[in-house]
Amino acid sequence: MGDIPAVGLSSWKASPGKVTEAVKVAIDAGYQHFDCAYFYHNEREVGAGIRCKIKEGAVRREDLFIATKRWCTCHKKSLVKTACRRSLKALKLNYLDLYLIHWPMGFKPPHPEWIMSCSELSFCLSHPGVQDLPLDESNMVIPGDTDFLDTWEAMEDLVITRLVKNIGVSNFNHEQLERLLNKPGLRFKPLTNQIECHPYLTQKNLISFCQSRDVSVTAYHPLGGSCEGVDLIDDPVIQRIAKEHGKSPAQILIRFQIQRNVIVIPGSITPSHIKENIQVFDFELTQHDMDNILSLDRNLRLATFPITKNHKDYPFHIEY
Numbered sequence: 001m002g003d004i005p006a007v008g009l010s011s012w013k014a015s016p017g018k019v020t021e022a023v024k025v026a027i028d029a030g031y032q033h034f035d036c037a038y039f040y041h042n043e044r045e046v047g048a049g050i051r052c053k054i055k056e057g058a059v060r061r062e063d064l065f066i067a068t069k070r071w072c073t074c075h076k077k078s079l080v081k082t083a084c085r086r087s088l089k090a091l092k093l094n095y096l097d098l099y100l101i102h103w104p105m106g107f108k109p110p111h112p113e114w115i116m117s118c119s120e121l122s123f124c125l126s127h128p129g130v131q132d133l134p135l136d137e138s139n140m141v142i143p144g145d146t147d148f149l150d151t152w153e154a155m156e157d158l159v160i161t162r163l164v165k166n167i168g169v170s171n172f173n174h175e176q177l178e179r180l181l182n183k184p185g186l187r188f189k190p191l192t193n194q195i196e197c198h199p200y201l202t203q204k205n206l207i208s209f210c211q212s213r214d215v216s217v218t219a220y221h222p223l224g225g226s227c228e229g230v231d232l233i234d235d236p237v238i239q240r241i242a243k244e245h246g247k248s249p250a251q252i253l254i255r256f257q258i259q260r261n262v263i264v265i266p267g268s269i270t271p272s273h274i275k276e277n278i279q280v281f282d283f284e285l286t287q288h289d290m291d292n293i294l295s296l297d298r299n300l301r302l303a304t305f306p307i308t309k310n311h312k313d314y315p316f317h318i319e320y
């Protein structure tokens, strides 16, 4: 699994005011891996939790694994470093353990005035979200003109200049990943492909493709997501297996990924859940359990990002 700790706490939808506390609870519970994104607009709050615990002496920076993602409006080579510095500044860190391309699609870059202000970084920190989703008159996203292979070169430069230790991708399908791995002159391979993955979308093909190319997989929405109303936790098969092991349904869903060598990043702002979600190393699912969970697959994708469907790099038009 490379160097990525198997379970991480993710911060999407963790509203400012709650996320700092969640990060502190997580560090006390033994989490090392934190998954963030510029797009979640709470990197500052995640950073505050991390800083507080480092200051207290509860953890050292080098024992943590901090990942964040570069948003689609910053695919242009010249914006990649700006975006990275912006995230580092918000997180108050001097390096990232992992920096991901959030989606393969690049969007129209922000207004030049915004880009100019980025040299000081103050404008973008005080205007989070400005122009994240540039839309046309049909409310579909306006594409940018940068090829993700060019974006990748700028990501590689971040490793060379030591702003980041590893780089990776998210939401790439197997053809996009293959294209990246076959890029002439590739300097660094993606460490991971972060994809939606849970028992209703088991991603068997994409996982075996990534693992066969030595690219780890990180599962997002592992519990069925935080707002789409999918009842994975109430699924009778998951409930039964949980009872048999004396564990919670969430613990079964997390353990399921670990046993497939998939890194998993459940999201939570509830202290008891945060603690529960990392108590997954003291039991083992049987092959029969694993097969039963795999049989729940119904190809149900929650994160479809419909406003980007017309983009040439939309990843979900092919099977995997």
Ligand SMILES: NC(=O)C1=CN([C@@H]2O[C@H](COP(=O)(O)OP(=O)(O)OC[C@H]3O[C@@H](n4cnc5c(N)ncnc54)[C@H](OP(=O)(O)O)[C@@H]3O)[C@@H](O)[C@H]2O)C=CC1
Pocket: 010, 011, 012, 013, 035, 036, 102, 170, 171, 194, 195, 219, 220, 221, 222, 223, 224, 225, 226, 227, 233, 248, 250, 251, 265, 266, 267, 268, 269, 270, 272, 273, 274, 276, 277, 303
């Ligand atoms: N790369 C990408 O494009 C994407 C990445 N992601 C990442 O993946 C992360 C996970 O996705 P997310 O939407 O949070 O979905 P999850 O599948 O992790 O579900 C989170 C939901 O489950 C609840 N929950 C957490 N633990 C438990 C528990 N032990 N028992 C019962 N309920 C529980 C949470 O509530 P509570 O807070 O009360 O615990 C929350 O409502 C995101 O935060 C984000 O970082 C997500 C989408 C896209």
Ligand SMILES: O=C1CO[C@H](CO)[C@@H](O)[C@@H]1O
Pocket: 012, 037, 039, 102, 302, 303, 304, 305
């Ligand atoms: O990271 C993310 C959080 O979830 C959103 C909706 O599912 C995604 O679009 C986004 O990429």
